[in-house]
Amino acid sequence: MSSFDDTSRQFLAWLSKSGAEVSNKIELQDLRAQQAGRGVVAVQDIEEDELLFRIPRSSILSVENSILSKEIPEATFGHLGPWLSLILVMLYEYQNGDASHWAPYFRVLPEEFNTLMFWEDDELKELQASAVVSKIGKAGADDSFLKELIPVIQEFADIFFSSDENASQRANAMKKPHNLQLMHKMGSLIMAYAFDVEPAENNKEVDEEGYVSEDEDEALPKGMVPLADMLNADGDKNNARLFYEESSLSMKALKPIKAGEEIFNDYGPLPRSDLLRRYGYITDNYAQYDVVEVPFEMVTEAVAAEKLPNIDERVAYLDEQCVIDTGYDITTTSPFVISESVSTELVVLIKTLLLPEDEFKRLKSRGKLPKPDNIPLQGAQLLQAIVKARAAQYPTSLEEDLHDMTMVSSDGQYTSPERRIAMAKQVRIGEKGILKGADEALMKLVQELGTFDRTAKRVVEEVNGAPRKRQRAI
């Protein structure tokens, strides 16, 4: 048995000693040949709703369960927030080595990551103009480690380093690059592995009609749930879900699963760019969620070229109406249909900026906005100019990328530059494909709107799409 399998076995033994129940119809398998680390696979047929495993709440690696939370004031954790609090606890448990209750769990967690946080600059460059590059947030994370997390470790050094006589030096050394890197690793583990853990007791107030009050600001505590986080995900292949019970968390089958099939969780409908940022892998099954973000500035730049009147007043009004955002999404649909692919806000923004002055004043006086359908000729032209400008931000064309296509190979090193570059290329090909589809459809629409006649009406409806069902108030 390889040491990889040995580590899995020891982890499972630790888990059942901690009170977990694991069905003998599943196995934790070595999926490294598919570059997927470990994964959970059915070894016998499983029925819908069948229990796959049950993990006691006490096995969750969380702030609540760590002894650190008995030693450090609650207010300190409150101040740090769920994310940094869990990083603090994980650092503490990790540096405790074999003395930590979660030592066998740490041994199955990865040490190497393909998430964008760990990419070299020349690897990130391969993502070209993808908006995801600006969302990695490495500098921001470093800043919170230095300004928020390390001061807590320094303040409670004796507790954190369990009365080591060098505790304060060790706390000061947390600023060193290798320790900041360790914090990033813990942060990446949380991003790719942790669950938002629903509390055992539902303390939410129930109103007279029996509805539970939802406080949107109330962030659920994060927790690392052993084994539940060994499930991979692959787009729509989700076939299991974690259910929160009073003293345990149960993973159950959502549908019948055949022996030999992998058991998949649901990481959400993420575009491949975000999947790469948060989870460090991509599969074709996420291509359906790809998206291109058009920055707001790109819209104002295109509008500036049109020399339209009174832009500032209109932008201020649109801001009041919550239409102004940092960016707007264009998504993938085949064929491209404006009403489904272009963000409603972007269409409303363009239509408002193009309104004749008296029409704008009339809508504004009634606190209304134009409908997000039936974009006029000038709007379609403007949108096409924006799409072209966005595509021009990528230094290579879609055709060049497709000509020199490197597939994401499952051979070789997991974190090799070749693998990362191939994944980046897939992301940018997806984004350029969306822009190409949008450009072609808008070109058709512009031509038809330019020479509008009865037959053209059909084409216009095809590309514009049917009127939106749920529209913003007008």
Ligand SMILES: C[S@@+](CC[C@H](N)C(=O)[O-])C[C@H]1O[C@@H](n2cnc3c(N)ncnc32)[C@H](O)[C@@H]1O
């Ligand atoms: C919650 S963990 C799942 C367990 C993980 N495979 C392991 O060995 O620790 C999420 C990580 O698993 C990997 N992963 C998940 N689904 C995958 C898939 N379909 N293909 C390849 N890797 C996948 C990615 O590295 C991701 O960051």
